[in-house]
Amino acid sequence: PGLPEIIGYSMSIWGIAVLSMLNYFLPDGGKDEWRKVSALCFLMGLALSFAAPALPEFGVGNETSESAFATISSVGGAVMSQSRMSGWGLMSALLATLLALSGPLELRERREKSGRKDDSHLLRVVVFSIIFGCGISWFITLQSMSGTSFVSCIFILISTLALCFAGTLAVVLGYFVDANDFEEVEIMTKLWAVIFPVMLIMAGFSTMFRVHLFGMGGWLSTYLSVAGLLQLAFALALRCRNEKNVATRGLGNLSCIFSWLCAIIVLYGRYGISGVDVSPGMNRILGFPTSIVGTFMIAPILLMLEGESTQSRMTQRTYRLSSTPKKSKAWVGMNFTSLTAANRYAPLLAGTASVLLISSLYAIFIRGCGLPSFLHSHSEGFNVHKSHEDVFASIYGSSSRATNVKLGEDVASMAQKNLIHNNAVKIAAKLAGSGFWTSQSKSGPILHLAGIAAVIPNLSYLVKYTWNGVTCSAFTIMVMLPLNAIPLTISRGIPSLTAAALLGLFGGLFQVFAMNKSQFKGKMRI
Numbered sequence: 161p162g163l164p165e166i167i168g169y170s171m172s173i174w175g176i177a178v179l180s181m182l183n184y185f186l187p188d189g190g191k192d193e194w195r196k197v198s199a200l201c202f203l204m205g206l207a208l209s210f211a212a213p214a215l216p217e218f219g220v221g222n223e224t225s226e227s228a229f230a231t232i233s234s235v236g237g238a239v240m241s242q243s244r245m246s247g248w249g250l251m252s253a254l255l256a257t258l259l260a261l262s263g264p265l266e267l268r269e270r271r272e273k274s275g276r277k278d279d280s281h282l283l284r285v286v287v288f289s290i291i292f293g294c295g296i297s298w299f300i301t302l303q304s305m306s307g308t309s310f311v312s313c314i315f316i317l318i319s320t321l322a323l324c325f326a327g328t329l330a331v332v333l334g335y336f337v338d339a340n341d342f343e344e345v346e347i348m349t350k351l352w353a354v355i356f357p358v359m360l361i362m363a364g365f366s367t368m369f370r371v372h373l374f375g376m377g378g379w380l381s382t383y384l385s386v387a388g389l390l391q392l393a394f395a396l397a398l399r400c401r402n403e404k405n406v407a408t409r410g411l412g413n414l415s416c417i418f419s420w421l422c423a424i425i426v427l428y429g430r431y432g433i434s435g436v437d438v439s440p441g442m443n444r445i446l447g448f449p450t451s452i453v454g455t456f457m458i459a460p461i462l463l464m465l466e467g468e469s470t471q472s473r474m475t476q477r478t479y480r481l482s483s484t485p486k487k488s489k490a491w492v493g494m495n496f497t498s499l500t501a502a503n504r505y506a507p508l509l510a511g512t513a514s515v516l517l518i519s520s521l522y523a524i525f526i527r528g529c530g531l532p533s534f535l536h537s538h539s540e541g542f543n544v545h546k547s548h549e550d551v552f553a554s555i556y557g558s559s560s561r562a563t564n565v566k567l568g569e570d571v572a573s574m575a576q577k578n579l580i581h582n583n584a585v586k587i588a589a590k591l592a593g594s595g596f597w598t599s600q601s602k603s604g605p606i607l608h609l610a611g612i613a614a615v616i617p618n619l620s621y622l623v624k625y626t627w628n629g630v631t632c633s634a635f636t637i638m639v640m641l642p643l644n645a646i647p648l649t650i651s652r653g654i655p656s657l658t659a660a661a662l663l664g665l666f667g668g669l670f671q672v673f674a675m676n677k678s679q680f681k682g683k684m685r686i
Contacts, residue, residue: 171205207254249298256292293328304382312369319359327390335397374429388422391415410493467499506627516660528597594653611651614643618664
């Protein structure tokens, strides 16, 4: 083990040993100072042990670490040192968390016996936001931008540091502030909304150093990842509050939707529609495109949306702002008056179906035209393949993105390239035949447009049924179900369209089953 791991193990063992000794000899209490010191040492050593693979190894020389975490989080031995620098950010965040738990940076407002207001509360929150937020920003940015020079990371690093500081401050205030003082959180939200576009422009200066948009080392994907995580944490903080009102739920819903949108943009910016334009052979999960699988995996974020009538159905109390009503600005929130626990899956289905349909329309109308080509030229290995020659060059070229090996290598590498090439050619040919800019004839795009029109009825019925339980008859749904066979048999060039057809098919079958079950229960009551 390296030096950080040894120090972490030693601190953990010492802390647990002292705690055990104190509990054995002083079972009734006492020596609270030593208890706090030993507990803090134990937690700090445990955190250091977990973060050790991401920290520099002092005295080891230039040897490459064999840690699994370092192998996953780094891009080869050439960038191992830069990836390990990010570990200090993780240690900073862990230290801030321990200080907040142990008392020096207590985030909750202290209640003085004399009734005096806690004057140092805001200072503690600001210090915690600097240590924790900037540490998380440092860790994520250097991990995501590994493989690029440190000079090219300066603009994106400054942008994410400012974004994380303001975001962490809003998260802490959003969870701990009283409902009567919630205007402070609204002010921080407005400030974050101003900082976001300003820092986005500053991060865009990274393009001067030929830094691409998306993918590993992409400045836009890194920036949106940090912003999405911050808004997700803010939504969780507002969701877990004990005191809730219209303002807290509105801000939580808006943050939830924003974080979901950031995740979708990063996902499709990195992997595209089918993945064939990025890195053939390295972008599929169990045979399915990573972007399609990721769409369904990201969708549960929308389950955090909260309606106005939800709290009346739960045991949690709902507090008003004060006896004197304080109207909050309508634009800082998004309220759903009809969202309840019964229809909470409707936004999830609506968002997933919308993403699948929009990506299908993109493949038909936009993929291959001038604007996406310009954007993709600034992305990591992202080029629209319009022919078999493009696919062949991306795999067998001297700078192959698929295997990262050169010409004239061993048999295993050539066999790997051959397998990747065979699969990529099939996917690229189907996808090229579905767009107006990439297809040699107009029949392919028209058939795929017909496939989109075929899946819309069942998807709309499914969303309406999950939202308010009102839909058409079971006979109408069964009549519409065969339309999903068009994208499953004829229009199979776009993976997102195929996924939308499967969603509509299984969703329609679920509707019919649920409607028949409810009718059967109704007859049983009679």
